[in-house]
Amino acid sequence: MKRPLMAALTAGVLVVASACGGSSPSTGSGDDGGPPKPGGTLNIAMPSDGTTLDPHESPSFNTQERVGMTYGRLLRHKIGPDQPYGALKLEPDLATSWDISEDGLTYTFHLREGVKWQNVAPVNGREFVADDVIATFERIREKGFQVGALGPVTKMTAKDDHTVELKLSKPFAPLLNNMADQFMWIIPKEGAEGKFELQTKAIGTGPFILEKWERNVAATYKKNPDYWEKGKPYLDRVVFKVVPDQGARIAAYRSGETQLVGATTDEEAVALERSVAGTRVLNLLSGTPVNLFLNVDHKPLDDVRVRKALSMAIQRKSMKDAIFKGGQYGGPVAVSLKQWALPDAELAQLQPTNPTEAKRLLAEAGYPNGLDLKLMVTQGYGPLYPRVAEWLVEDFAKIGVRAKIEVVEYATYFTSRWPKQQYEMSVGPQTPFLEPDYWLRDQLHSDGPRNWMGVNDPKLDKMVEEQTQIMDPKERAEKIKEIQRYVLEQALPPVQVWNHPTKVLLHQEVKRFHPQPEYGYPELRETWLAQQ
Template sequence: MKRREFIRLTTAGAGALAATPTLARAQAPKRGGVLKHIGLEPPSWDIHGTVSYQTQLVSSFVRRTLFKFVNGAKHGPSDFTLAPDLALKADISPDGRAYTIKLRPGVRWDARPPLNGREFVAADVKYTMERAAKKSGYASLLGRIEGIETPDKLTVRVHLADAFAPFLHNLAEPWNGILPREVEDKFGDFKSADSLVGLGPFVLEKYEPGVKAVFARNPHYYQKGLPYVDQVEWLFVKGRATQLSLFRAGQVDVPFYDARIPRAEIPSFKQSNPTYPIVFWDWLAVRSLAMRTDKAPFSDVRVRRAFSLAIDRKKWVAQYLDGQGYPDHGPVPATMPEWKLPTKDLGEGARWLGHDPALAKKLLAEAGFPNGMKVKCTHWPGYGPEYVEELELLTYSLKQIGVELSIVNEEYGNYIRGSFLGKYDETTWGPSSIFTEVDGYLYNFYRTGQPNNRSHVSDTQLDVMLDAQRRYTARSSRKKVIDDIQRVLADRMYYVYTPYPKNVSSWTPRVKNYGPKNSFDRGAQLEVVWLDGK
């Protein structure tokens, strides 16, 4: 394929661009109704000012991206086929450093001030990308932008310092939603709900802090006929028991931001709500114990390897996860099989993924801890009881080799601004964000100086490899480098990844064309959903 052809990507880096969202064929869509969805309240409404997934979720209803992933019941959770959104196509220069993006004509911003329904133009894209490059915690996932041109009002040309294979794919992520300059000029930033003004399938009709956000159908949305529902009530209901009680009673349609229900509740749901679908699916967020590898004791690889050897991953999956999970889940998620290197191919590093408490104790003794150690571990318990239980299981595993993990629960704001970005004393445990491109799990977590490099990794050899995999646009060449990266990481053990469960989700039977999605783009997911019955 010539590089200047209309872009076509594989499913791993996204597939061929589809003209419109694909809908389920079995039933004709119906318009109308209010979808009641348990959601999460964002700490800020600025997609560049925080790496919070809560912000991405609510933003995506209103702010749209240049491309989006296909959604609907027909498409799997990790089907990242790209579809046009605010852009129609992109041409790539032969050297992979220049992207010429053609925008969709006739798209208009919200009719309310300060935009007053003006036309969406190339200057909006330029403003947003330049702002993201300066302020976003995910700026590195845009590559190194050298300059942005706007040859005409519907054309954007982005110049990169180096070829960057994930560039187009990452433009579909909700943290790349297009922002209007006038809103920042008026409010000074995008932190308040009043700043949520866009051109997506929905408009923010009402925001009640601590209660809910109500998103109504945008009558001026460019995709005629969408969305199908009149409104989405995004409910800030706290407490898992309350959420599930409302869901059992049919008072909410979707019981969590991604429709998840606890694994332990499956038998009772099958009994109390037999018509509710129950779906197991593979999630992409990895769980890991990050360590301050820039200082003792975790600067010593023997300590890190000992921690990994304490975990009986196969037993964890078989007994605790009832076989519904993966014993080796990192750094590349097992649910990205096109990139994941099997354990048997990891070379010497595979040894440290086994379960060997005796060797773990020996390594600790050699590192100067013959009597074990006590380590502080920060965590946000708000991820849910299953996460808390898994951290307890990790704590138990480490205790068997003489390591006492002292858990420090943090408030979400402090956690997302602190531990999540590597600002902690010794260790921190929790899930990653969701990345739909493999680079997010590698460059983000391991490249020296990156804000998401929670373990403070600084490895010159690894940096060279991480940079190289970004430059290869040929999939086979890139795969070889990523395989070698995984071998290095298994051996050096900068993070200890814990086994990872499959998610289980459910929704009320009246919700049609819904499917779980490994993305925080709820706007694209819910614009194709309709309701059948009361």
């Protein structure tokens, strides 16, 4: 009999600040505590560290959370207690306004004047100008994993110091959303030119300056006195402490060494709430679904019958009760993006659990006696994913699939094994993309820059390309839902395991912390501490 397994800290504060969805209409609950007071240090525990600070090199949450404290984007999403989770309403950041030509082929961004780069050598506090944007986008086009965000942009011009013009070969519906994407950080041209090492140094226009990065120990940020949004941030410092052990993270929160902890079990949340007076609990639905990635270049995972069999073997509802303690079915587009996602009832219908049918499909595919597969997992996201892997092994065994777990170190997992398709199956979280095109074109198109599963389906390619040309949001949403139905019917990877709930616990002095589903801790420009 399968033992109940308890979910624990998954991806640390990945789940807290950048991959969480509200279970209520807004992300706030009256925690603002009156007028903000400047000062204080916010300490946050992280389960692991990044391998680089280059925002164009790695989509890892460990990289993007850290660089997002420092950099800015052309556009951003509104935050605050009045913003429903996943609303993702655009507002100006480094661009104050923008114009789109009638034919949709020219975008003009008017940049904010008087913005200064952080006063760190070799940039030394100079003014932010259009050449920085062009240098950033050219670098992304040359080597960035975000290249898909620029789509059919064919020409980029700095019309003057504060005007950027983008020319497109065809209309591209996701472009504005992509300018506010959590990966589209604008770097100084000195970084693009190699005048400082982007892998170890971050110099931005954002609310915090990276003061010190001690690999696998801590990243320390100080308030940027020249931040363009006057009066912000309120915090003097933010420290990301690397604490790999779950028990140590909980102990640090209890002792006050850290003031924020994420993704605990119900039991742990109750215990912490009772043991730390004034603890506030945010009940959230993770925006990073637990996924089973399949390398379809590895036979027999190229066979739709085998993929369907694996999906049908997963006891999702039992896993919900035993491991996740709630949550809902996942889909090819994050369920947190409600405008674009399929409803839960339809997701359940399209992803049935049926071991008997799974066995029949395997036999039909030529595996009446089952088959052997390897299942890769890392502990870099916390203990949840190894436990899910154990559960999947048991489920697969019931249909004759003998899966062997292979545990790999996080840096190896994210820099070589997963992106280079050096695996057969892998269980892990998915990046909480904010624009559906990332979920579909970047991951599932045969030429997608994040197609790390070998998906190559001409019919799917055509549908995915079509949705980028549909400028009407409602019409585009229907096309995106049609694509998702096709993906699930073909059991194309990643196979959805579950969208799990999580909890964020905050000490009572932490005020105005209203997370949205994106990397980079944008909410911390508003957060303040009521000194105890």
